[in-house]
Amino acid sequence: MNDTAVNDTVKPSYLADTDTGLPLPQRPVFERVEDERRHRKQRLAAALRLFGEFGYSEGVSGHLSVRDPEYPDRFWVNPFGKAFERLRVADLICVDAAGRVVAGEGLVNPSAFVIHYHIHDQRPDAEAAAHGHTVYARALGALGRLLEPIDQESAAFWEDQVLYGEYDGPAVDFEMGRRIARHLGDKRALLMAHHGLITVGGSIDEAAHWFFTYEQAARVQLVASAAGEVKPMSPEQAKLARDGFGDPHLGWFSFQLLWDQIVADQPDFLEE
Template identity: 70%
Template sequence: MTTVPRTADDTITWKGAGTGGPAPTGDRAVYLADTATGLPIPGEPDFATPEEARRHRKQRLAAALRLFGKYGFGEGISGHISVRDPEHPDHFWVNPFGVSFKHVRVADLIRVDAAGRVVHGRHRVNPSAFVIHSQIHELHPGATAAAHGHTAHSRALGAIGRLLEPIDQESAAFYGRQTLYEEYEGPSVSLEQGRDIAEKLGDNRAILLRHHGLITVGGSLDEAVHWFFTYDSCAQVQLLALAAGTPKTFTHEQAVAAGQGFGDEQLGWFSFQLLWDEIVAEQPDLLEED
C-alpha cells in the first residue's frame, strides 16, 4: 500500500487504484479505482491513541471554522461547528462564543460536556451551540460532527420553504436526505427546542431551518462540513435558476444515480481534504495550540 503524508502528524492510506493500489476487481475498467465511486479516494487515517485522534479532530475543526470565515458564512456571533470527542463521546469540541471564524485557532477551541459545562478551554460556550449540538450528538450516535450557519442562501431558501430540488448532480447528494424544520420560537436557547431539531433531523444529512439557517451532519467533521458547503452552493444555484425560469429536475432514477456518486460519504470526506490543504497553506496560524 502507498501512504501519502498530509501533515507532519498523520498519514492517509490510499485505497484506490494507481501506483501501489489494488488492481480493479471483476469487470471494472482498469482506469477505475476499487471504490464505490470508481475514484482513487484515500481512506480516513487511523490513530494509535485517543490523544492523536483528538488532535486531528481539533485541527480539522479549526480549519473548518476558518473556511467558514473565508467563504462568508459568519453572521456576528451566530454559527457553530462541533465534533465529538473521540474518548468521551458525550463531550464535543466547538468554537468559542464571541471569537470570529476568521481568528479561531486550535488553542481557542472548547470542549463541552453533556450538561453544558466547558471542561476544557478558556472561553464560554454559545448557548445555542450547546442546545443544538448536544442534542444532535446525543440522539444521533453516527453524527460525529455537525455544522450550522446562517448563510444568505440557506436563509433565502428557508424563507420560501423549499428544500433543494434535484436540478444538478451536487443537489442529488441530498435527494431523500434532507428535511425542512418549520417551527420557530426565537433564538435556540432551550434544550427542548434543540431536541426537537435533533428529532426532526432524523437520519437525514441536512435540515433546513425556516427563518434560521442550515445544519448538516456527517460521520466525520470533514464530511459534515463538505455537505454544508455543497448544500449552500446548491441553494444559490436553485435560487438563481428559479429567478431565471423554471428549472428542470432529474427524474427519480437520475437523482438516485447522481446521488450515489456525489452523495457518497467517502467522497464527501475526501472533498474536504482539498479545502484543508487550501486553508492550512493560506492561514497556518490556525494550527497554533497555545
C-alpha cells in the same frame, strides 16, 4: 461471437476499487486517542476558518462541533464571541453533557450547546455537525423549499434533507434543541425556516463539505428559478447522482482539498 465471457462485476482497470470508482485515499487511523483528538480539533479549526473565508460569518451566530474520541458525551466547538476568521486550535472548547466547559477557555454559545448536544446524543453516527446562518440557505428556507435535484451536487441531498418549519425564537431552550435533533432524524441536512442550515457527517470534514455544498446548491437553485422554469432530474437520475456525489467518503475527501488550501494560506490556525 466472442467466446470470452465478460464479467460485469469487475471494474475496468482505470477505475479505483471504491464505491465511486475514484482513487480516494482512506481516512487516517490512530493508535493513540490523543492523536485522534488533535486531528479532529485541527480539522474543526480548519472548517471554522473556511466558514470565515467563504463569508459565512453573521455576528455571533454559527457553530461547528466534533465529538471527542475518548468521551462520546462531550464535543469540541468554537467558543462564543470569537470570529471564524481568527479561530485557532487553541481557542476550541470542550463541552460536556451538562453544558460545562471542561477543556479550553471561553464560554459556550447556549444555542451551540442545545443544538449540538442533542444531535450528538441522538445520532451516534454523527461525529460532527455544522450550523450557520448563510444567505442562500436562509433564502431557500424563507420560501419553505428544500433543494431540488437540478444538478449532481444538489442531488447529493435527494431524500436526505428535511425542512424544519417551526420557529419559536432563537434556539437556546434545551427542549427546542431536542426537537430540532428529532426533526433532523437520520438525514444529513436540516433546513430551518427563518433560521439557517444544519448538516451532519461521520467526520467534521464530511459535515463541513455538506454544508458548503448545500449553500452553493441553494444559490444555484435560486438563480435558476429566477431565470425560468427549473427542470429537476427524474428520481432515477437523482439516485444515480446521489450515489456518486452524495457518497460519504467522497464528501470526506473533498474537504481535504480545502484543508490543503487553508493550511497553505492561514497556517496560524494550527496553533495550540
